[in-house]
Amino acid sequence: MLSLHDYSEGVKIALTAIRANKMRSVLTTLGIVIGVVVVTLMATVIEGLGTALDKSISSLGTDVYYLSKWDWFGGEWWKARNRKDVTVEEAEELRERFQLAEAVVPVVSTWQRTFKYKNRSVKGNVNGTVPEYEITSGVVPEEGRFFNHYESNAGRPVCIIGHDVAENLFEREDPIGKTIKISGYSYRVIGVFEKEGDFLGTGMFSKDTQAFIPMENFLKIFGTNRSIDIHVKMHEGLDKEDAKAEMIGTFRKIRGVPPGEENDFGVNTQDFLKQVFDSVVSTIGVVGFLITSLSLLVGGVGIMNIMFVSVKERTKEIGTRKALGARRSSILFQFLIEAATICVMGGLLGLAISWPLSLIIDEVLPSQMPLWVVGLSLSISIAVGLISGIVPAFTAAKMNPVDALRYE
């Protein structure tokens, strides 16, 4: 039977042995270190993507349909190219004729515009929309406010900017009330959105790098020749399918699509994000799993090798311990603990490396290393240590004491 003494003695011996061979022990754990770094970073990225997905989903809003010339996911873009543009007038008509919607919001966008404040500048999308955008997006500015109907109808040069735009242009200054230039035109900043994070470069769904201005103003400054999106948020408590069919029917009539022909517009929802997310996560998962398994395998073989060396080097010590009354189980345990301890140190080293890396990831993709992955990494490390230590430890345990003592 193993006693507590065996345990503490085992740890003590292990630490002494590892301390005596610092460099060797560190090099041996390389595989474990890489394995743990990959696992933790993978989990961190997936977690961050999940958070970004949630943000994106909520920023797109549940129960919100996006009527557009384009299909966001799937569909045939070459067909879509020949479709009529979706116009502000169609949006206005839908708002009047379709009664099941809580809000029908036109959004028109232009990409890669320059935002300037003092000597700083960044690029991003500019969107023209109406105050009800707050309803369809489900997001209100973190600082300041969205523009109101008066500003909207009058086409006032005001804007709400995304978090990254604010950070890059203003650094520590308070943006509210300041005037920035968008493509050379002056706009007063009246609101800032909170950070959302970018989901897989689907930057068009993240408000972080964008600015929002009144539709009237947009059309005046940037022209009327763009196809727009219409965001439709349904009333609560409706039958979703009925409401959707009704919406499509109404919009077909507005667009003059003859019965029997397919829609000449895309009906998009946030669901596609989930599909992209799932496929990306499973790709990361598979690749990460392969790299992790490989490095753990290499690490395990390394540990096994070094444990064989350790057992060989300490043959005389094993003989001595046996002469003093150590049982096979005590010796077995001693070397298992040593292997596990080396691996745990590798695991801790891996965590020490991946922690700062996860903070860097956090800068790009808001995320946190999940706590469970820390526990998982250490458990995996211990398991690798035990598995690869078992054969060398067993070799040590079953040594004949006389032979071990004679070993030079």
Added chain:
Amino acid sequence: MPLIHIKDVVKTYDMGAELVHALSGVSLDIEENEYVAIMGPSGSGKSTLMNVIGCLDTPTSGLYQFEGQNVGDLDDNELAEIRNRKIGFVFQTFNLLPRSTALHNVELPLIYAGMSSHRRRERAEEALTAVGLGDRMTHKPNELSGGQRQRVAVARALANNPSIILADEPTGNLDSKTGVEIMQLFSDLHTQGNTIILVTHEEDIAAHAHRVLRLFDGKIASDEKVESPLKYAQSV
């Protein structure tokens, strides 16, 4: 009942091409509190006999009873237990753990005996003090002289209060003056009631014992009582 009862013990090593008879029919009894020196030329089987007595090795044939118990019937754990509680080994090459302090080295058998850390520390300190190393407890082997190292080894052998001390050429790696110091320790232990068996090449070391056993070619060539064993004081 003798402490050690050995009857017709044979130990043969199969070296493939030839059989090496390290022990070829040894019979011998040792009583409690005897002080036995085993002598004989190199290769005569002294170490092999010690290993059998110390339960480190099992004879090829023959009977070995320790405290009336048939050692051949014991399993691995029971043998470990006997080595731990009944036998104290002292080796020619000291065999101390190089990276551990004197104190921890002496604690080793107590750890395997499952003694609490508080008690074993006490015991180890006692044993080290008894061999005159009370002021060297936290030294590591490479910070100690050869004689001091061997004294740590003696303290380690004593720590668990064994019934018998087995020493295979304990002074073999020491100069004669330090050797005498170690012999003084053994004489003291013997006076206190311990059983001592030691292997030596040197007549003046063997002269401390009360009985001298001579091996030749794996057999006992002579077994004599010593009329007036040397006291350590006389040999200095």
